[in-house]
Amino acid sequence: MVQQPEVPSPSAMEAPPVVEMRKIVKRFPGVLANENVDFDLRKSEIHALLGENGAGKSTLMNVLAGLYRQESGTILVKGRPVNFVSPRDAIQAGIGMIHQHFMLVPTQTVTENILLGLDKPRFRMRLKEYDQVIGDLGDRFGLKVDPSAKIWQLSVGEQQRVELLKMLYRGAEVLIMDEPTAVLAPSEIDGLFATLRSMIAEGKSIIFISHKLQEVTAIADRITVLRKGKVTAGGQPIGEMTRQELARLMVGRDVVFHVDKKQLEPGEIVLSVANIHADNDKGLPALRGVTFDVRAGEVVGLAGVAGNGQNELSQVITGLRRCTEGCVELNGEVICNQGSLYSIERGLAYVPEDRNRVGSSPNLSVTDNVIMKKYRKAPISRGWILDMMTATRFAQELKETYDIIVPKVETPVRLLSGGNLQRVILAREFSGQPKMIVAVQPTRGLDVGAIEGVHRLLLTQRETGAAILLISEELEELFSLSDRVLVIYEGKLMGEVREADLDTVGQMMTGTPLEEIRKGGGKQNV
Ligand SMILES: Nc1ncnc2c1ncn2[C@@H]1O[C@H](COP(=O)(O)OP(=O)(O)O)[C@@H](O)[C@H]1O
Numbered sequence: 130m131v132q133q134p135e136v137p138s139p140s141a142m143e144a145p146p147v148v149e150m151r152k153i154v155k156r157f158p159g160v161l162a163n164e165n166v167d168f169d170l171r172k173s174e175i176h177a178l179l180g181e182n183g184a185g186k187s188t189l190m191n192v193l194a195g196l197y198r199q200e201s202g203t204i205l206v207k208g209r210p211v212n213f214v215s216p217r218d219a220i221q222a223g224i225g226m227i228h229q230h231f232m233l234v235p236t237q238t239v240t241e242n243i244l245l246g247l248d249k250p251r252f253r254m255r256l257k258e259y260d261q262v263i264g265d266l267g268d269r270f271g272l273k274v275d276p277s278a279k280i281w282q283l284s285v286g287e288q289q290r291v292e293l294l295k296m297l298y299r300g301a302e303v304l305i306m307d308e309p310t311a312v313l314a315p316s317e318i319d320g321l322f323a324t325l326r327s328m329i330a331e332g333k334s335i336i337f338i339s340h341k342l343q344e345v346t347a348i349a350d351r352i353t354v355l356r357k358g359k360v361t362a363g364g365q366p367i368g369e370m371t372r373q374e375l376a377r378l379m380v381g382r383d384v385v386f387h388v389d390k391k392q393l394e395p396g397e398i399v400l401s402v403a404n405i406h407a408d409n410d411k412g413l414p415a416l417r418g419v420t421f422d423v424r425a426g427e428v429v430g431l432a433g434v435a436g437n438g439q440n441e442l443s444q445v446i447t448g449l450r451r452c453t454e455g456c457v458e459l460n461g462e463v464i465c466n467q468g469s470l471y472s473i474e475r476g477l478a479y480v481p482e483d484r485n486r487v488g489s490s491p492n493l494s495v496t497d498n499v500i501m502k503k504y505r506k507a508p509i510s511r512g513w514i515l516d517m518m519t520a521t522r523f524a525q526e527l528k529e530t531y532d533i534i535v536p537k538v539e540t541p542v543r544l545l546s547g548g549n550l551q552r553v554i555l556a557r558e559f560s561g562q563p564k565m566i567v568a569v570q571p572t573r574g575l576d577v578g579a580i581e582g583v584h585r586l587l588l589t590q591r592e593t594g595a596a597i598l599l600i601s602e603e604l605e606e607l608f609s610l611s612d613r614v615l616v617i618y619e620g621k622l623m624g625e626v627r628e629a630d631l632d633t634v635g636q637m638m639t640g641t642p643l644e645e646i647r648k649g650g651g652k653q654n655v
């Protein structure tokens with residue numbers, strides 16, 4: 130778990146701002162993204178910028194990082210007005226931004242990427258020496274990554290470390306991190322936080338963009354909240370604010386943190402998973418004999434530290450990965466190793482973790498995305514012809530029902546915020562009245578308002594009798610939505626729990642089967 134930040138020293142509190150943004154206005158066609166925004170950053174502080182998706186956080190920081198030009202307003206760095214026309218100018222002034230989507234060359238090494246674009250024409254000849262330099266820099270800030278590894282070989286978390294190293298190598302004093310935890314597994318977040326603290330200790334200043342209250346209160350010294358382009362809290366010390374207050378400043382109304390789950394008697398077995406074995410992408414065993422059932426009107430949660438077979442399991446069930454042993458049945462019919470279309474046609478819905486690549490087609494419209502599973506059938510398809518009128522009407526209806534905020538259903542989904550994109554996917558998946566739903570990290574990266582909406586939609590499906598397998602790393606989410614929670618460790622189930630006993634679940638997540646814990650012989654976790 131994350132630790133509380135240390136109290137900033139008095140000298141840090143009194144230091145003049147490293148960065149000051151005054152009355153920043155930035156417009157996009159039809160949107161006032163930043164409306165007279167004031168923001169200041171002090172030396173050696175972590176200043177959180179909090180707000181829902183679309184609040185204007187990235188825009189404001191893109192202005193500071195020299196990527197966008199403001200329509201009006203001024204920026205001062207250490208008291209001096211600056212005028213950035215490109216990110217290069219901002220970096221020269223010591224300001225570096227790590228974007229949500231990384232900008233690395235996959236076929237090159239870590240060191241090559243870090244030195245890329247710098248005036249060091251002959252670094253390639255002395256790559257080994259530079260590997261050493263980058264390695265040392267990494268050690269200094271707790272950024273563990275192999276300098277000679279190629280980017281494509283790295284996990285997303287490691288790639289983020291490369292982006293940080295790149296900025297540190299260029300001498301950034303101010304680091305802007307745009308939703309850095311959105312791409313990380315919970316287990317990687319502590320590492321990032323430790324790095325941020327070590328950077329503060331070396332006199333750097335950090336702007337931490339997030340929409341997660343828990344993270345912000347754990348890491349930040351001060352906080353600025355944006356809502357619809359305007360500041361609703363300006364640089365308040367974090368200690369003074371409660372989570373409820375922050376939520377209200379962010380979304381403008383009270384947020385419900387727990388969900389109302391109706392008492393339901395589970396029905397017939399819908400999904401039956403029996404002794405499943407499967408390999409991961411590297412050909413190593415990822416699932417080693419997994420057995421469980423999910424009944425109609427029941428949510429079964431799957432807890433586990435990332436990378437313990439959760440993804441492989443969801444892929445075997447949805448027909449995207451072959452199992453080497455065992456069997457998956459949907460309503461008594463064998464669906465494993467039959468391909469995904471086969472299970473879709475038998476009533477399986479899939480809400481994948483990767484909304485942008487697997488869950489949707491970014492360049493296609495909302496309409497195209499919601500009819501994706503239906504275009505082969507009437508009434509949308511008539512023989513060879515797609516009935517676009519019917520398709521549009523169908524999309525309009527879903528837009529209303531699922532509260533998708535978008536001007537027209539013809540808009541490409543890549544322009545939608547994370548919460549709205551997720552609603553498009555849920556609309557598509559749930560409109561077919563699925564019998565079985567496999568939902569993987571359905572709320573990852575969403576803000577509180579959108580999370581609430583997704584939870585409600587899942588519970589509505591439960592009430593209408595769907596069987597749901599919920600795979601999530603958020604224990605709070607798992608225990609509030611699920612009727613029972615299975616815990617997976619290294620491809621095996623460690624048991625099933627119904628209550629949020631975190632001590633027990635924690636032991637199971639680190640490899641102690643429930644039986645052993647019950648026997649009183651549970652391993653002591655150090
Ligand atoms: N490049 C762009 N072109 C048009 N509109 C944009 C662009 N970038 C952001 N917007 C709009 O500006 C508003 C603020 O977006 P953004 O700064 O990305 O919010 P946040 O980072 O808080 O989620 C949103 O309404 C968004 O749709």
Ligand SMILES: [Mg+2]
Pocket residue numbers: 183186187188307
């Ligand atoms: Mg953003």
